Amino acid sequence: MKLSRIAEILKCELKGDGDTEITGVAGIDEAEANQLTFVANPKYIPKIKVTRAGAIILGADAPAATIPTLVAPDPYVTFAKAIEIFYQPPKPLPGIHPTATVSPGVALGDNASIGANVVIGEGSRLGKNCVLYPNVTLYPFVEIGDDFVAHSNSVVREHSKIGHRVILQNGAVIGADGFGFAPQPNGPYYKIIQSGVVVLEDDVEIGANTCVDRATVGETRIGRGTKLDNLVQIGHGSRLGEDTAMAAQAGVAGSTRVGNRVFLAGQVGAAGHLTIGDGVVAIAQTGIARSVEPGKIISGSPEMDFNLWKKNYLLMLNFPDLVQTVKHLKKEVEELKKKLAERE
Incomplete structure (x- = not known):
């Protein structure tokens, strides 16, 4: 898919060659010349210069990249939407598997997909487009809305x-x-x-x-x-x-x-x-x-305030040295007391 089309779908500003062909998405370290990547965390900004990706999603305040760029208000969310362009999880066909047990009085909405060995208890009600993968169990009198997905077990x-x-x-x-x-x-x-x-x-x-x-x-x-x-x-x-x-x-x-x-x-x-x-x-x-x-x-x-916890944590790291310092000072004080006593 051309980058210009991806920009249109994602409602991003396109900078650079819109004819760049993109066949998938990947993280900034793994991306290849035909893949789209992103940077949202500031600590990854130095990698913009060295990524092998064919294009990148960046925020408006990010440094300019040398590769084609999609400018987005929220690069992380935009990348999540880009994944959906190239991958959709498989969805089972509607219907009830012959090994499923659907109890009397169950109300199933339209377009339900009920997998192998599913059990639905009496009096339960499910909305439309529900997907129950194999070995899902619904006890009696459950109420479920539309577009419900329950994975196996x-x-x-x-x-x-x-x-x-x-x-x-x-x-x-x-x-x-x-x-x-x-x-x-x-x-x-x-x-x-x-x-x-x-x-x-x-x-x-x-x-x-x-x-x-x-x-x-x-x-x-x-x-x-x-x-x-x-x-x-x-x-x-x-x-x-x-x-x-x-x-x-x-x-x-x-x-x-x-x-x-x-x-x-x-x-x-x-x-x-x-x-x-x-x-x-x-x-x-x-x-x-x-x-x-x-x-x-x-x-x-x-629990305590995070800033207070950080201070306490730094003190804890220095605690062994502090103990040694106190021991040294205690020894010096004892020696001074001894000298003063001898003078008296």
């Missing part, structure tokens, strides 16, 4: 409610029992029935082997547009706001309230029954033990 438990354009990656579990056990004096834990539901709003994506537990009572809710990476744990009764993201191995304990546009990096953990305000960013491995005000950037365990 994902599970949606009873009474869960899922909006439009939701994606479940492989092995995701929606609506498993929350971790609810009441201790008894001198006896075993008493299992608390988890009678609540899980609600996934529109445009949510749940990563592979991620678990969103059902509430004891009420609901666990994931807000519109929120994205959960692989191996994320959402405790029962928690609520995540809109356009929030959690990276791999992050988790929130039960009844946590997470605001809109929050980012929890990898292995962040939050104790239960607290609130994380809108726009909070938690650096990887942060341990959140108390509520966090909106807009904060936090790090460390227990």
